[in-house]
Amino acid sequence: MQDRQALVSNARTSILKGSKSFAAASHLFDTVTRERVWLLYAWCRRADDIVDAQDHGGALGDQAGAAERLALVREKTALAFAGKDTGDFAFDALGLVARETGLTFAMAQAVIDGFALDAVEWQPQTEADLMRYCWHVAGAVGVMMAVVMGVSPDDDDTLDRACDLGLAFQLSNIVRDIEEDSAAGRCYIPREWLAPAGFAPGAQMRPEHRPALTRIVGRMCEAAQVHECSARIGAARLKGRQRWAILSAAGIYGAIAREVARRGERAWDHRVFVSNGRKLGFIASAAWAALRPVPRHCVEAAKARKFSRQSLIALSDRDGVPKCT
Template sequence: MQDRAALVTNARQSILKGSKSFAIASHLFDRVTRERVWLLYAWCRRCDDIIDAQDHGGALGIQTGAAERLAQVREKTALAFAGKDSGDPAFDALGLVARETGLTLDMARDVIDGFALDAAEWQPHSEADLMRYCWHVAGAVGVMMAVVMGVSPDDADTLDRACDLGLAFQLANIARDIEEDDAADRCYIPLDWLAEEDIPPGEQMKPHYRPALTRIVARMCKAAEIHECSARIGAARLRPRQRWAILAAAGIYGEIAREVARRGEHAWDHRAVVSNGRKLGFVANAAWAAIRPVPRSCIALASARKYGRIDLMALSRKQGVPNCT
């Protein structure tokens, strides 16, 4: 097993390669929190890459053997929490940050259950299904990140707000990546939403359905905005530098959803990105927002949230994880 310095170096390289936006925001944390955030990110990134047979995102690899890859993720994660050498620095990084912060194997399993949904080529039927997926692949990560930042596992409301930020991020990603997902034979738009707009499953990217698809995506981006506002309420409870970093990340990722919504039918002509200059602008805006009260308009919008962490956890327990064999 590598020493802490080597694991942190590997984790830093991973976030710089896998998420430039989050890498920028992470530098606003104090050193200890920053390194722990990198360590947790490295595990999340590595799990995602193993399941999708890819390297730090990008094009999906050959998808055969999904069950075996999922089993590998579960096994290495269990080794990490047992304090044993996993043979993979990203999993060893998880073991390290878990020992330093109190992360639990159950928290990690919540995230892995999201990878199981992807491995089973699952598609949501309803809005609740969509939010359940977002909980596993991003909301549960938000909870782990909050614990890494020192939020007590007993502080249910702040953990809910941390989950909301993950939900907002994932909804933005789904809205932006609909065309890329379609090319990989994946779709995270609820079948109910497609039916409401008379779009046959699998045909959402056909040009004559573009106006209907735009309405669906506007709905998704609005949900992302609601959860982002809810997360801002929780961010106000963090320490100053942590609050600054989280608000910067919220602004940058929120801009992805806003850009997709602004483009309308042209949202997928080219991938929506936030330039480095605009990212720096969000960092500056976050510094000001971090010392100001949460805007009343944001608090009002947050009240429209339909799904919280506890609701989604209960839904997941009820439905279970599909078999991907």
């Protein structure tokens, strides 16, 4: 097992390669928090890559053998929480940050259950299904991130807000990546939204469906905004530099969904991204926002939230996780 310095160094390399936006925001944390965030990210990225047979979120590889890859992730994660050498720096990094912060195996299992949904090529039937997926693959990560930043596992409301930030991030990713997901045979738009528009999963990128797709995506962008506003309420409870980092990340990722909505039918002509200059702008504005109360319009917007962490956990408990065979 590598020592802490080596694990942190490898984790830093992973986040720089896998998420330039998150890497930029992470530098606003104090040193200890920043390193712990990198360690957690390394596990999230590596586990996702193993299940999807990809490299740092790149093109999907051959999806045959997904069950075995998912089992490997579960096995190595369990070893990490048991304090044993996993043979993979990213899982060792998880074990280290768990020992330092109090992350639990159950928290990690919630994230892995999201990987399991992708492994069986699961598609949402309803809006609730969509939000349940977002909970597993990103909301649960937000909860882990909050604990890494020192939020008590018993502070349910702040953890709910941390979950909301993850939900907002994932919705932004989904609306940006619709074309890429479609090319890979994946569709995260609920069937109950597609049916009234007159098309099924797999046909969403056809030119004749672009107007209807744009309206559907607009709903997802609005939901992302609601959850981002809710997350800003929780961010106000964090320490100064942590609040600055989270507000920076919220601004950067929020800009993705807002740009998709602004482009309308042309949203997928070119992949939406946030330039380095705009990232610096969001970081600067977040420094000011971190010193001020949460804007009233944001507090009001957050009241439109339809799904909370607790309701999504209940949904997942009720429906279970499909078995990958």
